[in-house]
Amino acid sequence: MTLHDTFLPSPLLVLSAGIMLMLAGMAWRRSVVRGLSIGLVTELVALGMVTHHTGTVPDGSMGLFIQDHWTAFTAMLVLFSSACILLMSWRDLTDDGARPAEEYPLLLLLGTLGATAMVFSASYVPFFLGLEIVGISLMGLVAFNHRHFMRGCEAAMKYLILSGLSSAVLLFGMGLAYALTGSLRFAPPIPADGMPPAMAMVATVMILVGMFFKLSVVPFHMWLPDVMEGAPLPVAAFIAVVSKIAIFSTFVRYFGTGSLPPALNGMLYAVIILTILGGNLLALRQSSLTRLMACSSIAHVGYLLIAFLSPGPLQPGVITVYLVAYTVSTLGVFAVMCACSPSLSPNGAAITQWGGLFFTRPFMATAMSLMLLSLAGIPPGIGFFAKFGVAATGVARQRDLLLGALVTGSIMGLYYYLNIIRVMMKAPATPATKTAWRMEPELTTLVIVLTMIVVIGGLFPARIIHPFLPG
Incomplete structure (x- = not known):
């Protein structure tokens, strides 16, 4: 597959370019206002490019990403929500000039990139990479509570432990599904000849449990109130909205319509x-x-x-x-x-x-x-x-x-x-x-x-x- 034939949604390119520009700006001179401005412009441009893409998927090959009405809709929701959360964070970050806050918009933009990658995913690889990018950025964002520092650190540690556990369960289920089907594309696992049917059921249950952790459904919900309470208010909004949209979008993509x-x-x-x-x-x-x-x-x-x-x-x-x-x-x-x-x-x-x-x-x-x-x-x-x-x-x-x-x-x-x-x-x-x-x-x-x-x-x-x- 040549680079020209590789399919890639344009919002991922725009968000990646915005992150690189923000890193270059931080290396030159730290400025939280510039970081917030770059983040907001990047997300608005990515929002306008939701329906665009580069390259095409060659016939008969396995594409990493997919683009249709569902991905366009959920990607718009993710990018719109992230832009709103940046606006919620603006004055709180710029009020105290002595407190370093340039990493906040960078982590938020990184989390948005991960959530957008999850929305466009058509296989396990980009989905899991996007999921971990969201998790890593959220760990830093949750601890970014300058008013209640210890409470923010406690919430970040809870998120780190439980997020790692759920990701491990999800990854194990994906590994079993790949062993059964020999494919990384999204599809409930169907055992091949000679494979035990029970393994397909175990793989599906583990993937469900991993996604249920991320969606915080009962009985995998106890982490959410503690983490949202310990995080800054805009970060709590990110957890409640952006991360939920991304994982639910993948849930629907993976299991189809019920x-x-x-x-x-x-x-x-x-x-x-x-x-x-x-x-x-x-x-x-x-x-x-x-x-x-x-x-x-x-x-x-x-x-x-x-x-x-x-x-x-x-x-x-x-x-x-x-x-x-x-x-x-x-x-x-x-x-x-x-x-x-x-x-x-x-x-x-x-x-x-x-x-x-x-x-x-x-x-x-x-x-x-x-x-x-x-x-x-x-x-x-x-x-x-x-x-x-x-x-x-x-x-x-x-x-x-x-x-x-x-x-x-x-x-x-x-x-x-x-x-x-x-x-x-x-x-x-x-x-x-x-x-x-x-x-x-x-x-x-x-x-x-x-x-x-x-x-x-x-x-x-x-x-x-x-x-x-x-x-």
């Missing part, structure tokens, strides 16, 4: 029910908004898996809308948190800190309420159509148990989402509360954009999903 072996359907049923109920029950007990959002993201993965396990004509559009709804709503919550939380309590962004926000910052409180209502599946946000679509796919495939878990989890979610709105509507305890918030132009603009997407997407969801549907 084409798991029949023997594993019962296991997946149990995992989905435990994930929805467990994530919502954990969220009910949280007093930290960051931990609540972590538990909420666990439950939303369970809702997505219902749509995954319900193939049919509705499935592509439902998964598309749900990913958009989850992405913009979660980013919106974290953007408001970054704008309104200059200093966090020892236990994270305590929900009680948000008392009186409707009186001190009515726009931010309104935006936060719309994001939370969207996550709860209440109009006018796009989350209503997302959750309704998941229910529709479950009804079409008669997933009665999963629908019961969906309804029960949604009721529990409604309680803790509305509780945050109730706290924000309380009158501020003292006049000093009014000075506890800060407003930044870039964060205000970001919140406005995300709020518009949530509301307009709720009014016209078809305009979002139509460009990315197959065919």
Whole structure:
């Protein structure tokens, strides 16, 4: 295969060039503003180049990457989310000129490169390389908590140990799958002649467990609230959004549209029910908004898996809308948190800190309420159509148990989402509360954009999903 014939998505080239430019700039003279600017421009250019590629895949050869409607959609979500997270980090990194922070945008851009490589992957090799690039960058980003250094280091160590364990399980399953099929391309393993059928089942289960760790589904979820609480708020948003999109994209690519072996359907049923109920029950007990959002993201993965396990004509559009709804709503919550939380309590962004926000910052409180209502599946946000679509796919495939878990989890979610709105509507305890918030132009603009997407997407969801549907 010649270099001219090698297929490579253009966003990977753009992100790699941006990383090299950032490294060259750091070697010349350190500047966090320049690093953030290069990172933001790189991600916007990569976003504009999502549908472009270099070279072609020769007939009969195994390509490392693939490009279609699904990869274009999920790559756009990854790059858009990463650009939003850079904006969330801007003022916090530039406020203290004495604190070195040039590595932060470099690690964030590196993590975005890994996530984008996972999205475009068509075989085990680029997927695992992208997965480890994301993991390595996140270890540094999680520890980048200058307000609570020890808590950040503790969270980074937890992530290092559990991420390494899950990667080892995933790699072992991939090795077994390669031994069975002799191919590195994504496909559930089918034993060749003379191979024991049980080995294919073991390989599939190990790959599932490895991906479930990364998706933080129950019972592989306990690391997520601790790691997100210890990380800086923008990094917590990266874990909750970008890493989840990348691994779920690969999950769908690998297993197709709900084409798991029949023997594993019962296991997946149990995992989905435990994930929805467990994530919502954990969220009910949280007093930290960051931990609540972590538990909420666990439950939303369970809702997505219902749509995954319900193939049919509705499935592509439902998964598309749900990913958009989850992405913009979660980013919106974290953007408001970054704008309104200059200093966090020892236990994270305590929900009680948000008392009186409707009186001190009515726009931010309104935006936060719309994001939370969207996550709860209440109009006018796009989350209503997302959750309704998941229910529709479950009804079409008669997933009665999963629908019961969906309804029960949604009721529990409604309680803790509305509780945050109730706290924000309380009158501020003292006049000093009014000075506890800060407003930044870039964060205000970001919140406005995300709020518009949530509301307009709720009014016209078809305009979002139509460009990315197959065919």
